[in-house]
Amino acid sequence: MSEIRNDITEDKGLTRRDFLKASAVVAAGILAQPTLAQTLTNSKREESGELLMTKKRKLGTGKHQLDVSAISFGCMGLNYHRGVHPDKKAMITLLHQVVERGVNFFDTAETYGPFINEQLVGEGLAPFKNKVMISTKFGFNHEGGAAIGPNSRPEHIRKVAEESLKRLQVDTLDLFYQHRLDPNVPIEDVAGVVKDLIKEGKVKNFGLCEVSAQTIRRAHAIQAVTAVQSEYHLMWREPEKDIFPVLQELGIGFVAYSPINRGFLTGAINEYTKFDSGNDNRNILPRFTQQAIRSNTQIVEALNTFGRPRGMTIAQVALTWMLAKKPWIVPIPGTTKLSHLEEDLRAADFILTAQDINELEAAVAKIAIVGDRYPASEQKQVGG
Numbered sequence: 468m469s470e471i472r473n474d475i476t477e478d479k480g481l482t483r484r485d486f487l488k489a490s491a492v493v494a495a496g497i498l499a500q501p502t503l504a505q506t507l508t509n510s511k512r513e514e515s516g517e518l519l520m521t522k523k524r525k526l527g528t529g530k531h532q533l534d535v536s537a538i539s540f541g542c543m544g545l546n547y548h549r550g551v552h553p554d555k556k557a558m559i560t561l562l563h564q565v566v567e568r569g570v571n572f573f574d575t576a577e578t579y580g581p582f583i584n585e586q587l588v589g590e591g592l593a594p595f596k597n598k599v600m601i602s603t604k605f606g607f608n609h610e611g612g613a614a615i616g617p618n619s620r621p622e623h624i625r626k627v628a629e630e631s632l633k634r635l636q637v638d639t640l641d642l643f644y645q646h647r648l649d650p651n652v653p654i655e656d657v658a659g660v661v662k663d664l665i666k667e668g669k670v671k672n673f674g675l676c677e678v679s680a681q682t683i684r685r686a687h688a689i690q691a692v693t694a695v696q697s698e699y700h701l702m703w704r705e706p707e708k709d710i711f712p713v714l715q716e717l718g719i720g721f722v723a724y725s726p727i728n729r730g731f732l733t734g735a736i737n738e739y740t741k742f743d744s745g746n747d748n749r750n751i752l753p754r755f756t757q758q759a760i761r762s763n764t765q766i767v768e769a770l771n772t773f774g775r776p777r778g779m780t781i782a783q784v785a786l787t788w789m790l791a792k793k794p795w796i797v798p799i800p801g802t803t804k805l806s807h808l809e810e811d812l813r814a815a816d817f818i819l820t821a822q823d824i825n826e827l828e829a830a831v832a833k834i835a836i837v838g839d840r841y842p843a844s845e846q847k848q849v850g851g
Contacts, residue, residue: 538799540565544803558587564808574601575603577604586634596637640670643674648848699721701831702766752838754838
């Protein structure tokens, strides 16, 4: 699963986010902290002014290792689940710009739409075949344009693989995740069929999404798991407890979806923000009710207080913190705007010390988070 930066704010004068950005830039030159060294070793400016991401991270180990851009790209919201979006041509242009700036790893899934996101990604990245890597996912039945329940039966996984190959216009799927656990199919059977697909050259690597430590171990015993993808950010740190130790032990990478909490950790969302476009799942998420947003804005303010004297925007604080946690974590923020993309990628230019991390986490720990991350109907699908 992936995330898209909230692009609700229109260009009508100076928005709150614009103000925060401007304040951060001014503060950087006045109040730069010696505990935070901003470096330019991981990215550089070309003569054209484009940002080129050069820092890489490894997902997995051995022959099932992927070397990906330290900050990669979540494609879901380019046309699905995040409200009104630009037209197809504009999003294809943006995908080209993402590649031009050094990102080489893109995340999508058949269920995003369904199917429309894979089609967009396939067309947008076709000129870069064999130069970028694409991850996609299986695991649902679809009917009437919606997911209607889990399906990880071996024959269904094979069917999805064939269809995803066509939509993505590739010869091999770089990373094939089980999107959600299917309680009716043993994880050993799922891992077994993906192992066969790898032997046949249709898939290169196997991944899991939102699963328990026990499930990871069982799957990995059949087919090496390259990466586990789960939600992770300063407002949801549960993977640190049980999942991270297993990943560390087994040499498995972690891909963090919603690393800025579906746009919330940017300062662009407030209690009056509407998610009523008909294409935005935040309208059913408990943490995006008016009451929850009003209360949780304290966290945004804490990140802003931390970031301003260091020359960092709120989103950059969230991403830089994540990069500092483990060397095998790869966040996949998404956006429909070039300016937000470049802001995200510049998060790799900052280095947080242990003192910085402790200060930030202590500030956030004082704030009680209001609202569950999923409604009960969706929460029961995760953590299996």
